[in-house]
Amino acid sequence: MKTSRKQFITTGVSSLFAGAFSNKLNAQYYAVPNTGSVEVAFNDEKYWHTIRQLFPLSKDFIYLNNGTMGPSPYPVIEAVKKGMMDGDQLGSYSGWENTATKLAKFVNVNDDEIALTHNVTEGINIACWGLPLKKGDEVIMNTHEHVGNALPWLNRQKVHGIVIKTFTPSLTAAETLKSIEALITKKTKAIAVPHIPCTQGQIFPIQEIVNLAKSKNIFSVIDGAHGAGMMPLNLHQIGCDVYISCCHKWMLGPKGTGFIYIRKDFQDTLQTYFIGAGGDDNKWNMMSNPPKMENYATSAHRYYGGTQSLGLYKGVDAAIDFIENIGQQNIYNRINYLGKYTQDELLKLGDKIELITPTEPQSRCAVNGFKIKGIESAKFYQTANDNKIKIRVVPENGLNSLRISTHIYNNTHEVDELIHLLKKQL
Ligand SMILES: Cc1ncc(COP(=O)(O)O)c(C=O)c1O
Numbered sequence: 101m102k103t104s105r106k107q108f109i110t111t112g113v114s115s116l117f118a119g120a121f122s123n124k125l126n127a128q129y130y131a132v133p134n135t136g137s138v139e140v141a142f143n144d145e146k147y148w149h150t151i152r153q154l155f156p157l158s159k160d161f162i163y164l165n166n167g168t169m170g171p172s173p174y175p176v177i178e179a180v181k182k183g184m185m186d187g188d189q190l191g192s193y194s195g196w197e198n199t200a201t202k203l204a205k206f207v208n209v210n211d212d213e214i215a216l217t218h219n220v221t222e223g224i225n226i227a228c229w230g231l232p233l234k235k236g237d238e239v240i241m242n243t244h245e246h247v248g249n250a251l252p253w254l255n256r257q258k259v260h261g262i263v264i265k266t267f268t269p270s271l272t273a274a275e276t277l278k279s280i281e282a283l284i285t286k287k288t289k290a291i292a293v294p295h296i297p298c299t300q301g302q303i304f305p306i307q308e309i310v311n312l313a314k315s316k317n318i319f320s321v322i323d324g325a326h327g328a329g330m331m332p333l334n335l336h337q338i339g340c341d342v343y344i345s346c347c348h349k350w351m352l353g354p355k356g357t358g359f360i361y362i363r364k365d366f367q368d369t370l371q372t373y374f375i376g377a378g379g380d381d382n383k384w385n386m387m388s389n390p391p392k393m394e395n396y397a398t399s400a401h402r403y404y405g406g407t408q409s410l411g412l413y414k415g416v417d418a419a420i421d422f423i424e425n426i427g428q429q430n431i432y433n434r435i436n437y438l439g440k441y442t443q444d445e446l447l448k449l450g451d452k453i454e455l456i457t458p459t460e461p462q463s464r465c466a467v468n469g470f471k472i473k474g475i476e477s478a479k480f481y482q483t484a485n486d487n488k489i490k491i492r493v494v495p496e497n498g499l500n501s502l503r504i505s506t507h508i509y510n511n512t513h514e515v516d517e518l519i520h521l522l523k524k525q526l
Contacts, residue, residue, distance in 0.1 A: 130174050130175045132154060132421075132422055132426065133147070133151075134425050135425070135426055136424050136425055136426065136427040136430075138427065138430075139429075140430040140433075142433040142437035143437060145511065148508060149511070151426065151508055151509065154175070154422075155171055155173045155174070155509045156173075157509055161488035162514045162518070163490050163509075164489060164491050164505060164514065164515070164518060165490045165491055165503075165505055166350065166507040166510075167466075167503060168492055170329070170349045172353060172415070173509075176353060176415045176418045177415070178418070179411075179414045179415045179418030180415035182414065183409075183410045183411035183414030185411075186414075187411065192410070194410075195413075195414075196409070196410050196412075196414075199413040199417055202417055203347075203359050203420065206333075207328065207335045207345075208333065208334040208335060209335045209361055212401065213362055213363060213367075214361055215360050215400040215401055215402075215403040215404060216357070216358070216359055216413065217344075217358040217359055217360055217403075218358055219346050219356060220249075220323060220345060221252070222358065222360075223342075223344035223358055223360035224248060224252050224323060225252045227321045227342045227360065227362075228253050228256055229256065230373065231321070231370065232371060234260070234261075235261035235262070236263060237262050237289040238262070238263045238283075238285060239263070239265070239290045239291075240266075240280055240288060240291045240292070240293070241253060241264055242267050244268070244294075244297040244299040244499075245294065245496070246294070246297070246496065249292065249323040263287070267280055267283055269304070271458045271460075272460055273304070273308070273460065273462055277309065277312065280312065284312075284318070289319060290319040290320070291309060291321070292321040292323070293309065295322050295324045295343075296324075296330070298325065298494075298503075299469055299494050299499055300469025300499075301326070301457055301466060301469065301505060303462065303464065304463075305463075306322060306338060307337075310339050310340045314339065319341050319342075319369075320340040320342070321340070321341060321342040322338075322340045322342065322344065323344055324345040325344075325345060326350060326467070327350075328346070328349075328350060328351050329349065329351035329352065329423060329431075330350040330465060330466055331428075332429055339363075341366040342370070343360075344358070345358060346358035346359075347359070351416075351420070352419050353416045354416065356409075356412060360403065361400070362400040367400060367402070375396075375403070375405055376404065377405050377406065378401055378402075378405065379397055379401075379402045379403065379404055379405055380393045380402070381395045381398070432465075435506065435507060438466065438506040438510055438515065439468060441515060442468045442515050443455065443457065443468050445516070445519045446468060446470055446522075449522060449526065452472060452474070453471070453522070453526075454473065455470050456469040456471065456501055466505055466506055466507065467504070468503070468504045469494060469501045469502065470502055471499075475525055477494070480502060480525060481493045484518065487521055489517060491503060491504050491518070492505070504518065
C-alpha cells in the first residue's frame, strides 16, 4: 500500500537531513529514504537534494555524463569495501553468486537466466560468438553502435563471413521499426541492436523490434547498456533472446560489473565457448579415457568461470537496494523529467542548435544529443570542460555531436549552467 509522501517526510527524511549536511561520513549518509512504495514527485527538489547528498561525486564540477559512467552513492561504495573486508578477513571465496538472483528479480526474469559478467562488452561477446551463424547469414545493426557492440560483430564478420546490414535511427519509433523491417531478407538471422544507442540516447521501440524478430524466426540480442537502472525492465515481457547490460551506468553500481540475460529456452541454441568452474554439470573428468566433459550447466550460469570479486558484487546488491529503496519508477520519472527539461532548454536556443534526439515521449528519456551550428563539437566540449562541466563528444557514426546525460543526482540548475554557457557561444 502506498504511504503518502508527507507521512514519509515526517518519518524518514528528517534524520537523513541531519547527516546529509555534515562534512563527516557517518551512518546517516547511508540512510537511503525508503520511498520504493511511495510516489515521489519528479520535481520535488527538496527530496532529490537529499538524494544528491548520498553521492560523494565532487561538487567542484557539474557532471552531465552518466551515459559514460554512473557515479556510485555511498551505500554502494561502503558495500564494496565491506564485501572486500569480509572476504579478506574470513578467507571466504564465494557469496557473489547470490547477486544473480537479485539481478534476476530486478529485471523480472528467473535466477537461472542471468549470468554475471564484468561489463557489457563481455556479454555481447558471449552472445555474438555463441549464435549459430554461418557465412552469408545476415545480422541487422545500426550505424550508431557503440564500439562495444560493433566490434564483436564486425570481428565475427571478419572471421566467419557473416554479413552486417545497418540502418540509421530515425526521429520516430515507427520509422525506425520500418527501417529494420526493410532490411530483413531470407538470410537475416539476428537483430543485434541497442535498447538505447549511446549517441543520442534515443529509446528504440524494443518491444516492437523483438516482436518483429520473433514473427520472422530471427534471433534478438539487445545491447541494454543504458536500459538497466534508467527504467523499470521486464525482460520476460519484452521476450528477447538475450539482453545484456552493466551495473556501472544507470544502476550506479561498481565499475566492472554487468550481466547477461539468456532466455531459458534459448540457452541451448547459444553455443558455449567461454567456460570454467560451474559451467558444466560437474562431471568433467581428466582421468577418464579420453578425458571428457558431459553437459553444460542447465542455466545461464554455464558462462561462469574463475574467481570473482565478492566486494564488487556486494556493491551490485547495494546498488539494487539503493534503486529499490528510492523506487525504480520514481527514478525513471525524475530522469525523464530532467531529460525533457534539457531538451526544452536546448530547443529554446533556436536554430543554432540542432537537437538530434527525438522529441516524441516514447523515444526520449535521460540522454540528449545535439550539435551547434558553426562550432566544432570538440571545441565546445573543451570549453565546457574548462568551465567545469563534464559532457561527452560523440564521434560514432561520424556524428561529431555532443551528449548530455543526467541522472538523479543532477538538477535543473546544473542543466541551466550548461545552457548559459552555450548561449555565450552562440
Ligand atoms: C550502447 C553501449 N553499448 C555497449 C557499451 C560498452 O559497455 P561496457 O564498457 O560496459 O562494456 C556502452 C558503453 O558506453 C554503450 O553505451
